[in-house]
Amino acid sequence: MSDPRQHALQIFQAGVAQADPAQAVVTALAGRRFNNPLVIAIGKAARTMAEAAMQHVDADMVVVVTNYENASPLEGAEVHAASHPVPDIQGARAALRIEQVLAHAKGEVLALISGGGSALLPAPVTGVSLEDKAEVNRLLLASGADIVTMNLVRQHLSRLKGGGLLRAAYPSKVTTLVLSDVVSDDFRAIASGPTVSPIGSPQDAVAALKAFEVWDHLPASVRAHLEQVVPDMGALPDSDIELIGSNSRSVAAMARAAGGGVRHGVHVFPMPLEGDVAAAAEVIVDCVTQNGIYLFGGETTVKLKGDGLGGRNQELALRVAQLADARGLTDYVFLSGGTDGRDGPTDAAGGLVDDGTLARLRAAGVDLNDILARNDSYHALKAAGDLLQIGATGTNVADLQVLIKA
Numbered sequence: 001m002s003d004p005r006q007h008a009l010q011i012f013q014a015g016v017a018q019a020d021p022a023q024a025v026v027t028a029l030a031g032r033r034f035n036n037p038l039v040i041a042i043g044k045a046a047r048t049m050a051e052a053a054m055q056h057v058d059a060d061m062v063v064v065v066t067n068y069e070n071a072s073p074l075e076g077a078e079v080h081a082a083s084h085p086v087p088d089i090q091g092a093r094a095a096l097r098i099e100q101v102l103a104h105a106k107g108e109v110l111a112l113i114s115g116g117g118s119a120l121l122p123a124p125v126t127g128v129s130l131e132d133k134a135e136v137n138r139l140l141l142a143s144g145a146d147i148v149t150m151n152l153v154r155q156h157l158s159r160l161k162g163g164g165l166l167r168a169a170y171p172s173k174v175t176t177l178v179l180s181d182v183v184s185d186d187f188r189a190i191a192s193g194p195t196v197s198p199i200g201s202p203q204d205a206v207a208a209l210k211a212f213e214v215w216d217h218l219p220a221s222v223r224a225h226l227e228q229v230v231p232d233m234g235a236l237p238d239s240d241i242e243l244i245g246s247n248s249r250s251v252a253a254m255a256r257a258a259g260g261g262v263r264h265g266v267h268v269f270p271m272p273l274e275g276d277v278a279a280a281a282e283v284i285v286d287c288v289t290q291n292g293i294y295l296f297g298g299e300t301t302v303k304l305k306g307d308g309l310g311g312r313n314q315e316l317a318l319r320v321a322q323l324a325d326a327r328g329l330t331d332y333v334f335l336s337g338g339t340d341g342r343d344g345p346t347d348a349a350g351g352l353v354d355d356g357t358l359a360r361l362r363a364a365g366v367d368l369n370d371i372l373a374r375n376d377s378y379h380a381l382k383a384a385g386d387l388l389q390i391g392a393t394g395t396n397v398a399d400l401q402v403l404i405k406a
Contacts, residue, residue, distance in 0.1 A: 005352055008335040008402040011254050011293070013390075016339050018253030019397040021045035021114065021179055022052035024244040028177050029056045036060040038105045038172070039077075040098060040165070042121055043114030043191055044070055044084070044340050044396040045179050050077055050112060057110060063101055065094040065120050069342065069392040085345070086137050087122035092130050095123035095160060102165070105172040111165065115181025115340070115396035117191025118151055123159040125225060132219040133157055143212040144276065144303030147182055151192040152199040152208055156226060162188070162198035163236045176241040181340075181396045183272035183298045185246050195239055202226045247272070247398045250339065251297035254400060258293045265292035273298030273401065277312055281319035284334070285327055288405050296401035308376025311344025313337050313399055315377040317351025317386070320403075321358060322368055330355045331406040337388045340396035344378075350388040350399070351381045360384040 029052075039062040041050035046066040051074055054062060062077035071081035082091030098121065102109070124133050136157065140150045155162030166174055176195045178187060188199045206226050209215040215223070251268060258266045269287060273280050273296045280300045287294050300312045313336040320334045337343070337350035361368055364383040371380040381387045 306374030313350030
């Protein structure tokens with residue numbers, strides 16, 4: 001076998017390549033016909049998706065909203081850059097621009113949606129400020145809430161989420177192509193479902209916020225809005241929506257790159273890897289019963305207790321290294337990375353650890369228990385030389401994990 005760390009990285013990169021947004025858009029548009037549509041692209045993969053669409057569609061106008069890392073000029077399009085995961089004023093201005101152009105749409109709208117769209121396109125409802133929405137995001141991120149719960153709440157604080165974009169485009173016909181960063185591929189949760197119905201009611205959002213012990217810390221304006229009686233807006237207009245990329249498809253691509261199925265020593269975990277990172281680490285290590293390659297996909301969560309720097313993939317990598325050491329697991333490498341190339345508020349996609357990680361941490365004077373208590377996984381992995389840094393990928397289909405046991 002080649003260097004196992006390099007091998008794990010190659011398998012991971014095959015999963016990222018499967019989620020190439022340009023190829024996904026080209027494939028989805030084959031055979032479709034549009035009449036000078038307005039193209040709206042939102043999310044971390046928005047610029048790439050828009051560029052691919054422009055090669056196959058004679059667009060009336062193209063407006064792109066993406067994160068700062070993936071933003072660059074695109075001839076023939078407006079490109080707006082905004083903040084992720086916490087929304088900023090640039091995202092709010094981009095949302096206003098989207099509403100403006102939708103009001104003047106001439107008949108057809110092609111919406112290109114990818115992960116990250118919730119934070120990138122904040123359009124606060126009346127009475128709720130951008131600062132209030134940003135505070136909701138910060139509280140939810142720290143609570144350990146999963147992406148579906150987060151987007152359930154955000155839909156009811158936005159003019160464009162939960163079908164708001166579809167209503168704003170009426171009576172234009174809307175076609176939506178979706179690159180999913182949600183493991184369930186629920187269209188309502190991806191980018192908070194701008195062209196589909198909400199995940200649940202405002203009452204459901206309130207219940208979720210209370211369950212995650214966030215409700216009492218929310219800005220008063222948010223609590224007031226969620227508790228008010230909302231008039232029935234009627235059914236959403238008809239639309240056409242298609243999934244063009246997902247986490248499960250990327251896991252399948254990793255399996256092909258790794259060399260096949262179980263009989264070839266490649267084991268694909270049958271369920272999405274979700275929930276708290278500590279529990280996910282147990283699942284991963286428990287799977288390793290023999291030599292081989294073990295593949296996972298999903299999106300875990302971290303309940304923040306400290307003020308360190310890191311992300312769910314970095315913390316998961318460290319927890320696997322710690323648990324593997326406790327179990328006596330040797331001759332392994334483990335990679336956990338975000339397919340967008342960015343894990344939390346850092347420049348790393350995740351971590352790539354092995355059976356020497358803990359020794360390197362000790363040699364660097366790093367107390368792993370202290371690091372985990374402070375959620376400071378970034379600095380620990382940096383000290384061990386185990387950060388996974390691949391740069392922005394231009395796509396986003398949640399997280400992928402590779403464990404190789406020799």
